[in-house]
Amino acid sequence: MKKILILLYILIYLNINAQEELDFFLNGISITDITSYGNEIWVATGGNGIFKYNKTTQSWVQYSTSKGNLQHDFFYCVAASKDLVWAGSTDGLFILDKKKDNWIKRKFGLGGQLSNWIRSLAYDKYENAVWIGRFKYLTKYSLKSKKYTDYDLTVKGDEKTNTIKCIQVDGDSTVWFGTEAGLHKYDKSKNLNRNGSITFYDNRFNYFNGEGEQVSISALLFERNFVWIGLDEFITPERPEFNLGGLYKYNKKNDWNRFDDSKGLTGNGILDIERTGNFLLASTYQFGKNTKEMYGRGLVLINRINGKVIPVTDERISKTINSIFFDGTFLWLGTDKGIIRINFFNKLAQWIKGDK
Numbered sequence: 091m092k093k094i095l096i097l098l099y100i101l102i103y104l105n106i107n108a109q110e111e112l113d114f115f116l117n118g119i120s121i122t123d124i125t126s127y128g129n130e131i132w133v134a135t136g137g138n139g140i141f142k143y144n145k146t147t148q149s150w151v152q153y154s155t156s157k158g159n160l161q162h163d164f165f166y167c168v169a170a171s172k173d174l175v176w177a178g179s180t181d182g183l184f185i186l187d188k189k190k191d192n193w194i195k196r197k198f199g200l201g202g203q204l205s206n207w208i209r210s211l212a213y214d215k216y217e218n219a220v221w222i223g224r225f226k227y228l229t230k231y232s233l234k235s236k237k238y239t240d241y242d243l244t245v246k247g248d249e250k251t252n253t254i255k256c257i258q259v260d261g262d263s264t265v266w267f268g269t270e271a272g273l274h275k276y277d278k279s280k281n282l283n284r285n286g287s288i289t290f291y292d293n294r295f296n297y298f299n300g301e302g303e304q305v306s307i308s309a310l311l312f313e314r315n316f317v318w319i320g321l322d323e324f325i326t327p328e329r330p331e332f333n334l335g336g337l338y339k340y341n342k343k344n345d346w347n348r349f350d351d352s353k354g355l356t357g358n359g360i361l362d363i364e365r366t367g368n369f370l371l372a373s374t375y376q377f378g379k380n381t382k383e384m385y386g387r388g389l390v391l392i393n394r395i396n397g398k399v400i401p402v403t404d405e406r407i408s409k410t411i412n413s414i415f416f417d418g419t420f421l422w423l424g425t426d427k428g429i430i431r432i433n434f435f436n437k438l439a440q441w442i443k444g445d446k
Contacts, residue, residue, distance in 0.1 A: 112406060112407075112432055113430070113432075114429070115150070115430075116150075116428045118427060118428060119137070119427075120426050121133060121134070121135055121429055122412050122413065123165070123168050124168075124414075124415040124422050124424045125168055125169055126170065127170035127171060127213075128172075130144060130145070131143040131145065134168040134178075135163075135165060136165070137163050138152070139154025139157070139160050140152075140165060140175070140177050145417075159191075160184070161193070165184075166208065166210075167208065169211035169212060169220055171215075173188055176222075178211050178222070178223075179207075180206070180208075181206055182196055182197040182198070182208065183195070183197075183208050183222060184196075198224065198227070198238075200240050201225075201226035202226075205227055206224070208222060208224055209224070209255055210223030210255060212257040212258060212259050212265070214259045214265065215259075216259070216262040217232070217278070218234055219231060223255065223256065223267065225254075226253060227240050228241045228243055229241070241283065245272065250304075251269050251270075252269065255307055256268040256308060256309055258311070261312075264276065266317070268307025270304075270306045270322075271292060271304050272291055272292035272304070273290070273310075274290055274291075276288050298348075299348060301334055302332065302333060303329065303331050306321060306322035306324065308321060308322045308359070310363075316342070317340045317342065320362070321334070321338070321358075321360055322359055322360070323335030323357070323377040324377055325377060326379050327379060327380065330379070334358065336349060336355075337372055337392075347397075349392065353397075353399060354398075355399060356374045356387035357376040357386075358374070358377075359375040359377055359384065359387075360372055360374060361386075361410075361413075363414065364416050365394075366416045366421065366434055369392065369393060369438070370391070370392040370394055371389060371390070371392075371421070372389070372390050373386075373414055373423075374386075374387040374389075386409035388403075388409045389407060389423070391441060407423065408428075410425055410427075411424065420434060421437075
């Protein structure tokens, strides 16, 4: 009887610790983006509005049409500052005044209705501004002057170089803008409207090793001497080399190291990337060239020191992970079925051990 009790105690202990490693929130809701400011986690969803999680009180607040406090439910991206939150939709930019707890909507005239599809947002703390990536055109909003400025990034008449997919601020001097047909690097010491302020990378001049017909940028991440660049995969029987996907490690000296399924990635399409210590995390997908649909392929760890790729195999984690966010303690995964919060450093050892 004593042995049975001891066994039950061990099983209960293991079960409790397993639960502590993974927490599940917003079950059944499609998550599109996650960010934070201070002790707040902000979440954009595809159909349920915007959520705020307070890490101090461990409580959630929902903004949606069902709650009567937001006039839209489908969002692609979210960014936050001390006083404001911005959320991008297919129908313009929504802005929350935190003090008033009230949302307003901003629409853009340049480019027509399609230009009001906001696909990427980035708050720039160095300039106290927010960068707004639209399906057509880039916009900068200065919180100091309260002025919106539009920019046309079109290169050589290719409209896809002006369709913004992702934005990342790289310190106080540089901002990167990923598009459907290449990557813009902006030197903030120069006027964005002037020649020479932007360096453009596509697959010409052996950028991205010259691979594929074109490169569609889906995710960006920086470390001291490298830029990690995630690409979309989009191939068909008629155009098998159109967008090959993959994850590139670029050292800013035109050396491009590509990771793909031949090096251990679970899919060549990249949904998002994040960094935690010596590891890069990437969520992947595979594009069905016949079905023309995306199939989530889960999460992988990449050791930034030796380049080893470790697929994460946990049946509790959805294969479609649209957003990855690390808050310094917890890893937040925004999936097609809700949020998974992981006590990352506890779980990391198990993932690495399981790969051996």
